[in-house]
Amino acid sequence: xxxxxxxxGTSLEVQLPPVISWWKRNENWLLxxxxxxxxxxxxxxxxxxxxxxxxxxxxxxxxxxxxxxMFADGSIYGHIAISSYEFAVGYGLALVIGVPxxxxxxxxxxxxxxxxxxxxxxxxxxxxxxxPLILIWLGIGVSSKIxxxxxxxxxxxxxxxxxxxxxxxxxxxxxxxxxxxRDRQLFLxxxxxxxxxxxxxxxxxxxxxxxxxxVVGEMYGxxxxxxxLIATAGARFQTDKVMVxxxxxxxxxxxxxxxxxxxxxxxxxxxxxxxx
Amino acid sequence: MDARRVSLTRYNERTKQxxxxxxxxxxxxxxxxxxxxxxxxxxxxxxxxxAVDGLVKLTAGRILVDGSQINGPGPDxxxxxxxxxxxxxxxxxxxxxxGLELQGRLPAHEMKQRGQNIIELVGLQGFAEHYPxxxxxxxxxxxxxARALVMEPKLLLLDxxxxxxxxxxxxxxxxxLLKILARAKTTALFITHQINxxxxxSNRVAVFSARPARIKEIIKVDLxxxxxxxxxxxxxxxxxxxxxxxxxxxxxxxxDMLAEA
Ligand SMILES: Nc1ncnc2c1ncn2[C@@H]1O[C@H](COP(=O)(O)OP(=O)(O)OP(=O)(O)O)[C@@H](O)[C@H]1O
Ligand SMILES: [Mg+2]
Numbered sequence: 001x002x003x004x005x006x007x008x009g010t011s012l013e014v015q016l017p018p019v020i021s022w023w024k025r026n027e028n029w030l031l032x033x034x035x036x037x038x039x040x041x042x043x044x045x046x047x048x049x050x051x052x053x054x055x056x057x058x059x060x061x062x063x064x065x066x067x068x069x070m071f072a073d074g075s076i077y078g079h080i081a082i083s084s085y086e087f088a089v090g091y092g093l094a095l096v097i098g099v100p101x102x103x104x105x106x107x108x109x110x111x112x113x114x115x116x117x118x119x120x121x122x123x124x125x126x127x128x129x130x131x132p133l134i135l136i137w138l139g140i141g142v143s144s145k146i147x148x149x150x151x152x153x154x155x156x157x158x159x160x161x162x163x164x165x166x167x168x169x170x171x172x173x174x175x176x177x178x179x180x181x182r183d184r185q186l187f188l189x190x191x192x193x194x195x196x197x198x199x200x201x202x203x204x205x206x207x208x209x210x211x212x213x214x215v216v217g218e219m220y221g222x223x224x225x226x227x228x229l230i231a232t233a234g235a236r237f238q239t240d241k242v243m244v245x246x247x248x249x250x251x252x253x254x255x256x257x258x259x260x261x262x263x264x265x266x267x268x269x270x271x272x273x274x275x276x
Numbered sequence: 277m278d279a280r281r282v283s284l285t286r287y288n289e290r291t292k293q294x295x296x297x298x299x300x301x302x303x304x305x306x307x308x309x310x311x312x313x314x315x316x317x318x319x320x321x322x323x324x325x326x327a328v329d330g331l332v333k334l335t336a337g338r339i340l341v342d343g344s345q346i347n348g349p350g351p352d353x354x355x356x357x358x359x360x361x362x363x364x365x366x367x368x369x370x371x372x373x374x375g376l377e378l379q380g381r382l383p384a385h386e387m388k389q390r391g392q393n394i395i396e397l398v399g400l401q402g403f404a405e406h407y408p409x410x411x412x413x414x415x416x417x418x419x420x421x422a423r424a425l426v427m428e429p430k431l432l433l434l435d436x437x438x439x440x441x442x443x444x445x446x447x448x449x450x451x452x453l454l455k456i457l458a459r460a461k462t463t464a465l466f467i468t469h470q471i472n473x474x475x476x477x478s479n480r481v482a483v484f485s486a487r488p489a490r491i492k493e494i495i496k497v498d499l500x501x502x503x504x505x506x507x508x509x510x511x512x513x514x515x516x517x518x519x520x521x522x523x524x525x526x527x528x529x530x531x532d533m534l535a536e537a
Contacts, residue, residue: 171361178329178355179375179427189378193365270365270407 058239063247066240076229080248083214083226086142087252090149091210098154098206099199102161106195107187112162123159127151127209128216135221145217145225152209160202164195200264204257211253277305277328277431277465282337284320284327296488297323300337303482303491305431305465310457312466312474314520315484315492316527321467322358324489325433328465329355341431351379354424358435358467360416362408368395368419369404375427394422397456413440418449425456432457432464439469447505450477454503471520475513476503481520486527493523 023030040060046052047059054062070076105112105119131148138144168191176190218227226245233241284298297320305311313321326332328339330348339346341353354375362371373391376382382390395404398418408416417440424432437453438446450473457464468474474481475497483492497516499507507513 171357171359172363174331175355175357175361175363175374176378178331178349178357179378180349180351181378185378189374190363193363270367270409 055237055239058243062240063243066238067244067247070241070244076244076248079224079226079229079245082142082224083218083249084252086145086217086225087149087210087214089142090146090213091153091206093146093150094153094157094206094210095203098157098202099161102158102199102202103165103192103195105158106162106165107191112166119155119158119162122151123155127155127213131217131220140221140223145214145222148213148217149210152213153206156205156209157199157202160198160205161195164198164202165191167198168194196267197264200260200267204260207253207256207260211249215249277303277463278340279303279324279328280337280340282324282327282339283335284323284332285335286323286332298327299488299490301489301491303494305463307463308461309479310454310464310466310477311480311482312468312478313482313484314468314471314474314524315489316486316524317469319484319487319527320489321484322435324484325355325435325465325467328431329353329433331355351427352430354427354429354432356421356424356432356434356437358439360408360413360420360440362416362419362423364408367405367407368400368411371408371419372422372426374423390426391422394426395419397425398422398452414442414445414449417441421453425460425462428460428462430463432462434464434466436467436469438473446473451503451505453477471517471524472508472513474520475499475516476505476508481516483520483523492527495520 043057044060047054047057047062105115127148130151131144134144134147134151138147172190172194173186176186181189214225215227215230218225219231222228226249230242230245233239233245279301282298282301282303283296286295286297287293288295301324303311313324315321323332327334328341328346330346330350330353341350346353363374366374369388369391370377372394373387376387376390392404395401398421400415400418400422403411403415408419411419417437421434421437424434438449441449454477456462466474466477468477478497481495481497483495484490485492495516499512
């Protein structure tokens with residue numbers, strides 16, 4: 001960062017005063033944290049001075065208290081378990097079906113021609129709109145939520161994988177052919193690596209859809225899960241509990257997105273402008 | 277390499293038009309020889325080289341390498357592409373060993389050793405673990421050449437390999453290439469836009485006409501076989517250079533004359 005490469009290949013450290021260099025190294029997350037702290041204290045004060053009604057806005061300390069309570073009396077574990085289960089199975093299925101099918105559809109244009117109309121139509125449909133149908137078919141148990149998570153996640157994954165495999169640069173194919181690559185080798189050494197970035201982006205997109213699927217699915221037809229918790233607490237004006245549910249889902253979403261980003265960064269070390 | 281009455285017509289799928297690119301090309305390259313192809317831009321030089329590599333199908337005629345007719349790419353030929361076309365997700369070393377990897381004949385450590393040797397030969401020691409985007413244009417081009425050399429082909433096909441280099445690196449690479457080819461006893465077919473490059477490098481220069489490309493003339497370069505850059509100022513050299521210039525000039529005016537007619 002503060003290093004200038006010298007001709008011999010070693011680095012010449014540029015000396016900055018210790019405080020400044022410490023700040024420079026940590027600037028990004030420090031700024032974010034400070035902004036968040038300022039926001040939270042403003043929220044807390046506006047409730048404390050009765051500028052706003054806590055029934056509507058809750059307050060950081062109230063949410064914290066509600067959260068601790070729900071964990072202490074154990075009432076929240078069941079909701080977390082059920083939502084995690086639905087998510088894991090639905091998203092897992094989307095992954096093991098979406099990626100291989102996407103690769104096949106990208107690679108074999110005949111298969112793509114057959115399935116493309118279905119994929120496009122379903123990709124364009126807001127999958128949440130299918131929820132009533134799915135509830136009729138599968139009931140209000142976990143399977144309907146697994147189905148809606150699956151449907152939400154599988155199409156972005158599928159479509160991105162197809163695009164990734166199909167848009168391999170012609171020059172790379174020519175190089176591979178010139179060096180004697182067979183079809184299978186062409187696929188493994190050229191099509192697959194060059195489609196990984198799009199594939200990973202698809203996984204991230206699918207993640208967002210899956211989370212929406214869980215929450216809406218459980219709000220609409222379920223008797224357990226974080227979405228159900230948010231819906232019922234909301235109906236009883238238990239704003240603190242609603243907030244606890246939202247924060248749990250958000251944290252899970254952020255954590256998983258970060259995990260995917262981390263994988264992307266590891267894979268994309270070769271990219272120009274890569275920032276490790 | 278022996279190309280006999282090679283003709284090639286390309287079909288453009290987008291515009292649905294046929295384009296006659298090569299017409300009755302006869303060209304031989306003897307063992308240990310370096311032959312360059314020069315000709316106006318867009319005349320079909322790359323297409324011809326692709327045909328020799330087996331990447332495009334001929335419309336008529338045939339191409340023999342070592343006495344047998346080619347049918348698609350083979351390990352006896354290796355191509356150095358006009359744009360370097362390195363795989364950005366592979367390190368320099370793994371770009372260089374790509375062809376060997378596909379063949380799968382050598383054990384991993386031997387593949388690596390051969391790759392390292394060639395990387396050193398093209399003067400990139402210490403960069404084996406770099407990614408292509410971390411290299412300069414000249415360095416990338418050297419990787420492009422190394423990737424072909426490592427295959428130890430009988431016939432090396434080079435499509436303007438030095439076009440992206442600055443003048444000094446270019447001259448340096450010309451000398452290096454001659455050394456490398458002599459050491460590896462490799463025959464080469466070389467495309468360039470620079471006439472003095474063609475003359476300094478080759479035993480013979482084939483001048484292509486404007487499209488559809490035919491062989492306009494093949495010029496034998498009667499200069500000492502160990503070439504030095506100082507040759508570029510000698511009378512014999514300049515004479516050949518001027519002659520080729522005139523040939524290409526004739527071709528370059530043709531399209532304009534057609535446009536006015
Ligand atoms: N993939 C392709 N499909 C159809 N036509 C093509 C294709 N590639 C090249 N052509 C046409 O073939 C002709 C010859 O192209 P080629 O690349 O062989 O020229 P070139 O002599 O190598 O030119 P340059 O010196 O500029 O590299 C061009 O006029 C081009 O329009
Ligand atoms: Mg060309």
